[in-house]
Amino acid sequence: MKILRNPKQKKVLYGIGLILLAAFPFLITNSYYLHVCISIGVYILLATSLNLVTGFAGQLSLGHAAFYGIGAYVGALLMLNFDVNFFLAMIASAVVSGLFGLLLGLPTLRLRGDYLAIVTLGFGEIVRLVFVNWAEVTRGPLGLPGIPSPSIFGFQISGRTAFYYLIIVLVLLTLFVMNRIVNSGVGMAMQTVKIDEIAAESIGIYPIKYKLIAFVVAAAFAGIAGCYYASYIAYISPTTFVYNTSVTILAMVVLGGLGSIPGSIIGAVILTLVPELLRFMSDYRMLIFGALMVFMMIFRPEGFWGASKRVKNIYKIKAGGGKNGSDSGDNQRHN
Amino acid sequence: MKRKALTAVFMAALLAMGLTACSSGGGSTDSASESDTIRIGCAIPLTGASAQDGQSIQNGAQIAVDQVNEAGGIDGKQVELVVEDDKGDSSEAATVANLLAEDSTISAVVGHFNSSCTLAGAPIYNQAGVVEISPGSSAAAVTDAGDYTFRVITTDAVQGRYLAEWAVNDLGYQNIAVLYENTDYGLGLAQVLEEAMADLGANIVVQEAYEVGATDYSTVLTKVASSEAEAIIIGGLYNETALIAKQRSSFGLENMQIMGVDAIYSDALIELGGDAANGILLTGYFSDASTSQVAQDFIAAYEEAYGEMPATYAAYGYDAALVILDAIQNVGADRAAIQEYLSTLEGLEGATGINSFDENGDVIKDPMRMTIENGEFVVIE
Numbered sequence: 134m135k136i137l138r139n140p141k142q143k144k145v146l147y148g149i150g151l152i153l154l155a156a157f158p159f160l161i162t163n164s165y166y167l168h169v170c171i172s173i174g175v176y177i178l179l180a181t182s183l184n185l186v187t188g189f190a191g192q193l194s195l196g197h198a199a200f201y202g203i204g205a206y207v208g209a210l211l212m213l214n215f216d217v218n219f220f221l222a223m224i225a226s227a228v229v230s231g232l233f234g235l236l237l238g239l240p241t242l243r244l245r246g247d248y249l250a251i252v253t254l255g256f257g258e259i260v261r262l263v264f265v266n267w268a269e270v271t272r273g274p275l276g277l278p279g280i281p282s283p284s285i286f287g288f289q290i291s292g293r294t295a296f297y298y299l300i301i302v303l304v305l306l307t308l309f310v311m312n313r314i315v316n317s318g319v320g321m322a323m324q325t326v327k328i329d330e331i332a333a334e335s336i337g338i339y340p341i342k343y344k345l346i347a348f349v350v351a352a353a354f355a356g357i358a359g360c361y362y363a364s365y366i367a368y369i370s371p372t373t374f375v376y377n378t379s380v381t382i383l384a385m386v387v388l389g390g391l392g393s394i395p396g397s398i399i400g401a402v403i404l405t406l407v408p409e410l411l412r413f414m415s416d417y418r419m420l421i422f423g424a425l426m427v428f429m430m431i432f433r434p435e436g437f438w439g440a441s442k443r444v445k446n447i448y449k450i451k452a453g454g455g456k457n458g459s460d461s462g463d464n465q466r467h468n
Numbered sequence: 469m470k471r472k473a474l475t476a477v478f479m480a481a482l483l484a485m486g487l488t489a490c491s492s493g494g495g496s497t498d499s500a501s502e503s504d505t506i507r508i509g510c511a512i513p514l515t516g517a518s519a520q521d522g523q524s525i526q527n528g529a530q531i532a533v534d535q536v537n538e539a540g541g542i543d544g545k546q547v548e549l550v551v552e553d554d555k556g557d558s559s560e561a562a563t564v565a566n567l568l569a570e571d572s573t574i575s576a577v578v579g580h581f582n583s584s585c586t587l588a589g590a591p592i593y594n595q596a597g598v599v600e601i602s603p604g605s606s607a608a609a610v611t612d613a614g615d616y617t618f619r620v621i622t623t624d625a626v627q628g629r630y631l632a633e634w635a636v637n638d639l640g641y642q643n644i645a646v647l648y649e650n651t652d653y654g655l656g657l658a659q660v661l662e663e664a665m666a667d668l669g670a671n672i673v674v675q676e677a678y679e680v681g682a683t684d685y686s687t688v689l690t691k692v693a694s695s696e697a698e699a700i701i702i703g704g705l706y707n708e709t710a711l712i713a714k715q716r717s718s719f720g721l722e723n724m725q726i727m728g729v730d731a732i733y734s735d736a737l738i739e740l741g742g743d744a745a746n747g748i749l750l751t752g753y754f755s756d757a758s759t760s761q762v763a764q765d766f767i768a769a770y771e772e773a774y775g776e777m778p779a780t781y782a783a784y785g786y787d788a789a790l791v792i793l794d795a796i797q798n799v800g801a802d803r804a805a806i807q808e809y810l811s812t813l814e815g816l817e818g819a820t821g822i823n824s825f826d827e828n829g830d831v832i833k834d835p836m837r838m839t840i841e842n843g844e845f846v847v848i849e
Contacts (some may be wrong), residue, residue, distance in 0.1 A: 370584035
């Protein structure tokens with residue numbers, strides 16, 4: 134990874150990557166491939182946001198699909214019933230999802246580990262049941278068809294290519310925000326909380342505050358992903374926002390490497406691509422997929438791009454890459 | 469170091485799989501460009517809660533394809549069913565829809581099963597101009613899903629209304645008791661019956677809900693007994709119907725006519741209901757008692773191929789494939805031509821009745837009238 138540490142080469146690499154991403158729809162006109170890329174984009178939003186909670190703040194959440202669903206339903210209902218512009222609806226989705234993150238987080242983030250997992254699991258189920266049973270608003274299991282495409286200044290975004298560029302913008306925005314958060318004091322505080330809550334408190338870091346920030350930000354970005362998804366597929370139903378989806382997102386985060394943004398991206402790419410690549414095995418597809426994941430976790434428990442690969446912490450960056458900084462948690466675990 | 473080596477092997481394996489997948493995909497397009505086969509998509513749930521129904525549909529559709537192939541194919545070309553698993557999940561269904569719509573060798577698609585999946589796929593199929601024929605989506609919303617979305621299953625409303633007409637116009641009942649299960653299905657059917665009875669000028673004298681899985685029906689049956697009701701129409705499933713049929717004699721209702729739609733069609737109705745089940749009248753589209761030659765041929769072919777009786781959805785899968793094959797036989801494998809042909813299709817006999825499509829792509833077909841005689845389903849001519 135030495136290449137990446139040189140800022141100039143890094144910029145060149147990023148530039149090439151961006152050009153490739155931008156040129157992709159021109160190189161490949163197959164709409165199925167584009168659809169898979171868009172799905173990967175949506176999952177990158179979901180995985181990087183969950184990574185903030187699970188990877189950086191160390192809180193196991195099994196209800197991320199609930200925030201995704203809330204965002205999707207809020208966005209879809211606003212666009213369908215009140216003709217709200219997509220981008221306003223997306224902001225509303227983020228705000229409402231974030232609010233639910235706050236409401237769920239306030240009483241529950243005092244819980245740790247397994248207990249929090251169970252509470253978030255329950256929250257996910259409750260949200261799904263509301264989607265199914267609040268039929269007057271959500272149309273229950275029938276779902277909401279005919280969700281409009283976004284438009285900017287009267288220009289309609291439709292077709293997969295336009296949606297592809299939109300998700301690229303959203304992914305870059307999310308990565309930028311996530312990167313800023315985890316490399317800021319807030320991010321450092323989150324990681325301190327993750328490693329040792331008592332030690333964090335002893336140096337004046339109030340754990341619940343940072344856990345809450347992680348929770349709310351993650352929920353808001355999941356909401357954005359939901360609103361985008363609703364508009365892209367033009368149809369949502371409760372079957373998309375189930376426990377299974379939460380677990381898939383968590384698997385992306387863990388498989389990619391906890392506490393690593395590139396890891397979450399790799400996790401999202403692999404866990405979306407592999408089931409598609411395995412389609413030719415028809416009946417055995419999910420079986421092989423499961424087996425691959427088991428092997429992965431046995432032979433590479435820290436994920437594809439674990440925290441050990443992370444470029445060191447903010448202090449080093451501020452010190453111009455000096456060697457004085459320490460990222461004690463990671464070093465401890467991997468020594 | 470060992471770990472690193474293993475990781476490398478793992479990654480290499482993944483990569484290799486990706487390459488084989490690509491090459492197999494590429495291979496199929498090659499064979500299609502020679503166009504010695506006609507390819508039909510089949511997008512159904514093969515994993516998840518609806519997997520069993522999905523498998524039935526695949527088996528049924530395969531029978532239709534095999535029959536055509538054994539008869540020499542279409543214009544000398546063999547037909548191939550391309551099966552994709554949508555997991556019964558609408559987001560997976562969108563992916564599968566993209567996959568099938570993008571593959572220009574796919575002429576039309578049998579699918580999807582769940583209404584949510586049909587609706588999620590509909591915008592994609594309609595944009596690409598590929599016909600999807602659902603063998604299992606009975607939700608009302610599918611009606612408006614687009615020009616390329618068809619279905620060979622009717623909505624619950626169609627059957628409920630047909631049952632009401634049978635009861636009032638043909639059997640002469642004027643006072644009806646409606647007992648329904650307290651679910652969206654039961655409530656929906658009760659509403660359909662209410663509207664139908666009002667249109668037909670008959671009265672619903674009792675309308676009572678019961679809980680699914682209830683074992684004691686004395687409350688609802690007492691109400692029926694103290695009313696003017698001449699017949700009970702049930703909006704629920706076979707288990708509860710069997711119990712109601714059994715318990716009615718305690719309330720002096722042993723001669724009360726019980727009627728229902730195909731949700732009560734099951735061997736379990738006869739097993740649980742015993743003698744009390746005899747004489748129950750019901751509507752349905754598919755039964756091994758069917759007098760249709762197409763249905764009997766299908767049942768025989770299915771039993772020979774899979775060693776079991778076809779389930780109802782197998783018959784719907786067969787019909788969905790049959791409709792597509794009929795279109796290809798008449799106008800060729802062109803996607804748009806198939807849509808045009810199907811939009812005016814009339815009177816194609818399948819295993820679940822005679823299929824015609826209305827302007828929304830909904831199937832129009834009359835159900836069979838059935839009863840139970842000596843512990844067996846019999847079709848009333």
